[in-house]
Every structure is written in C-alpha cells, then in structure tokens.
Amino acid sequence: MSNKTVFNTDIFLLDEPNELISTEKWQKTVDLLARLFEAPAGFLVQYTDKGFQVTISSSQETNPYPAGIIIGPEVNIFCRRIVETRQELYVSNALVDTCWDSNPEVHIDGFRSYLGVPIFWPNGDPFGTFCVMDYKKTDYKSTYLELIRHLKDILESDLSLIGAYAEMKTLAITDPLSGVHNRRGFMVLAEQRIKLAKRTDTSLGAFYLDIDHFKAINDEYGHGVGDEVIRCVGSVLTQCVRQSDVVGRIGGDEFVALVMFDEKEALQVVKKRIITAIAARNQQGNLPSFTVSIGIAEINYEDSISTQLDMADKDMLQRKAELAKSLKSPETEASSGKTRCES
Numbered sequence: 571m572s573n574k575t576v577f578n579t580d581i582f583l584l585d586e587p588n589e590l591i592s593t594e595k596w597q598k599t600v601d602l603l604a605r606l607f608e609a610p611a612g613f614l615v616q617y618t619d620k621g622f623q624v625t626i627s628s629s630q631e632t633n634p635y636p637a638g639i640i641i642g643p644e645v646n647i648f649c650r651r652i653v654e655t656r657q658e659l660y661v662s663n664a665l666v667d668t669c670w671d672s673n674p675e676v677h678i679d680g681f682r683s684y685l686g687v688p689i690f691w692p693n694g695d696p697f698g699t700f701c702v703m704d705y706k707k708t709d710y711k712s713t714y715l716e717l718i719r720h721l722k723d724i725l726e727s728d729l730s731l732i733g734a735y736a737e738m739k740t741l742a743i744t745d746p747l748s749g750v751h752n753r754r755g756f757m758v759l760a761e762q763r764i765k766l767a768k769r770t771d772t773s774l775g776a777f778y779l780d781i782d783h784f785k786a787i788n789d790e791y792g793h794g795v796g797d798e799v800i801r802c803v804g805s806v807l808t809q810c811v812r813q814s815d816v817v818g819r820i821g822g823d824e825f826v827a828l829v830m831f832d833e834k835e836a837l838q839v840v841k842k843r844i845i846t847a848i849a850a851r852n853q854q855g856n857l858p859s860f861t862v863s864i865g866i867a868e869i870n871y872e873d874s875i876s877t878q879l880d881m882a883d884k885d886m887l888q889r890k891a892e893l894a895k896s897l898k899s900p901e902t903e904a905s906s907g908k909t910r911c912e913s
C-alpha cells in the first residue's frame with residue numbers, strides 16, 4: 571500500500587468538519603487558555619495553501635478575530651512565523667522588533683504580545699498554531715509556557731485520532747498485496763457508484779478478470795513471484811481505468827472493475843487496453859509471461875452488484891473455455907480475444 575496521507579491536510583477543518591473532532595472541546599480549551607493567561611484573545615489557527623483560518627476563537631468581546639476568518643498566506647502575522655520555522659514563538663513586546671512593523675495584528679489591531687506553539691498533523695505537516703495575544707506587553711512565567719505546550723499535546727492527540735481512524739478505514743477496505751480494494755471495499759464502493767450512476771443516468775460496465783493458470787505460476791516460480799504477478803495485475807488494472815472507476819481484488823487471482831462509459835464500444839476498448847498493458851509487462855521480462863481472461867457485463871441498475879459480477883464471471887469463464895479450445899487449435903487463437911505473450 572502507498573504511504574500517502576490518508577486524510578486531507580489541505581482542506582480547512584471548518585469547511586469539512588470531522589466527526590471525530592469535538593470543536594466544543596477545543597472551544598473550551600481555547601477559552602481556558604485565554605482566561606489563564608488573562609489574555610484578551612486566544613486562537614486555534616489552521617494553515618493551508620489558502621492561508622490562515624481561525625478554527626477556534628476565544629469567546630470574548632475583546633477578541634477581534636471570529637472563527638472562520640481567513641488571513642492570506644503572504645501576510646506577516648505571528649502565526650506565519652511559527653508555520654515557517656516549526657518553532658514556538660514568544661513575542662513579549664512587538665514594538666521593540668521592527669520585523670513586526672508590517673504585521674496588521676500590531677499596527678492595525680494594536681496587539682503587543684504573542685505566544686504561540688506549532689500544532690502538527692500526525693504525518694508531521696503543520697496543522698497551524700495554538701496561541702494567545704495581548705494588547706499590552708507581557709512577561710509570562712515558564713510554567714505558562716509549559717501549560718500551552720501541554721494543551722498543544724492534547725490538540726495533537728485529537729488530530730492523530732483522525733489519522734489513525736482514516737488509516738484503519740483505508741486498511742479495512744484495501745487489499746494490502748495488490749493495493750486495490752478488497753472484496754468488502756469493492757462491494758461497498760460499487761453499490762455507491764451504481765446508485766450515483768442511476769441518479770445521473772450514466773452507463774456502467776463490470777469487468778471480471780482472472781489470471782490464467784495462476785496455480786502453475788505459483789508451482790513453477792514460487793508464491794513470491796505469484797504475488798508479484800498479482801501486484802502487477804492490480805497496477806495494470808488501476809492504470810487502465812479512470813481514477814473514478816472502482817477496482818477490486820475479490821479472490822486469489824480474481825479482479826473486478828466497475829467502469830463508467832458513454833459508448834458501448836468503450837468497454838471493449840478498455841478490455842483491449844488491459845490486454846495490451848499486460849502484454850507490454852510480459853515484454854519487460856522481469857516476470858513470467860502470463861495471460862488473463864476478461865469477462866464483461868453491462869450494469870443493469872435493477873440487479874444487485876453480486877448478480878452483475880456473476881454475469882461478468884460467466885462471460886469470463888466463456889473466454890477461458892475459448893482460450894482452452896484455441897490453445898488446442900492455434901489458428902483460432904487470434905480471434906479469441908485472448909493474449910498470450912511470451913517474453
């Protein structure tokens with residue numbers, strides 16, 4: 571499986587609320603922070619390419635920035651320094667440092683003091699900052715700094731919950747060997763895709779793909795090589811369909827794909843593409859040559875996904891029978907829709 575991030579760090583949490591995050595709890599934490607520091611404003615700020623968004627704002631009349639407000643990524647605010655350096659920042663009096671002259675929080679809002687810590691997503695990307703601001707200069711005790719660091723840990727543990735949950739969800743529906751969906755994942759996503767296609771009046775086709783004589787590959791070259799062949803088929807299949815199509819491995823050497831199409835011929839085009847891609851892999855010679863049998867069924871919205879797959883499976887078995895026949899009489903091989911590529 572790829573180790574790419576399983577949750578989206580580019581979207582503001584306020585735009586896509588996560589059921590695992592209790593903003594109510596975060597609100598209490600930010601309010602408590604502001605009260606303890608006797609600060610007129612406390613924030614949890616999220617950073618993305620779009621800028622800095624106040625996710626949580628302490629509920630005080632003295633606080634000029636409500637939740638939801640976005641400040642551009644180029645603006646010289648205190649939080650930007652934290653995201654750039656990945657370090658905590660304590661400015662006790664911004665007026666004594668000219669680098670803050672262009673900071674609107676200082677020259678427009680009149681803030682003098684800022685204390686903030688970086689908050690990170692579980693993959694190490696910066697989430698944003700947790701901070702307090704004051705209109706007067708401050709001199710916080712070191713125990714206060716310890717406190718804000720501790721609250722940071724609590725916020726980060728909530729974020730790691732999102733990461734762990736998203737990862738578990740992905741693992742539960744992914745086949746770790748081939749990287750495509752497992753049977754459960756395929757079935758769930760296929761049902762969703764069929765409902766969507768019905769609503770939008772889109773045509774769908776089901777492909778059922780089985781590796782020919784796979785047992786012989788395992789027997790001759792070992793299970794490790796057999797596994798490589800399975801991986802290869804998963805990757806070919808994924809590359810031969812659109813990203814929005816659903817691909818799954820539903821048995822040892824059996825794969826399925828649910829594909830959207832406009833013209834009926836498109837299904838044959840996709841089938842040809844898969845066969846050609848496998849032939850090209852065979853040419854590379856790093857795996858034993860193998861062929862696949864592919865069955866196709868057009869999706870009828872009234873039937874269940876299992877029935878549709880049964881139909882594609884039957885078509886595939888017919889192709890396999892044709893292959894067996896064609897191997898006995900070589901002159902018919904070219905018309906069987908099968909590929910037999912020797913490297």
Ligand SMILES: Nc1nc2c(ncn2[C@@H]2O[C@H](COP(=O)(O)OP(=O)(O)OP(=O)(O)O)[C@@H](O)[C@H]2O)c(=O)[nH]1
Nearest residue numbers: 780781782783784785786788793794796797822823
């Ligand atoms: N390497 C490997 N082999 C597997 C895996 N899962 C199932 N198999 C093997 O896949 C083989 C499937 O064999 P069969 O169902 O007889 O299919 P086949 O040999 O391809 O025969 P035909 O379908 O008739 O062409 C069995 O030998 C299984 O042990 C796996 O994850 N890795």
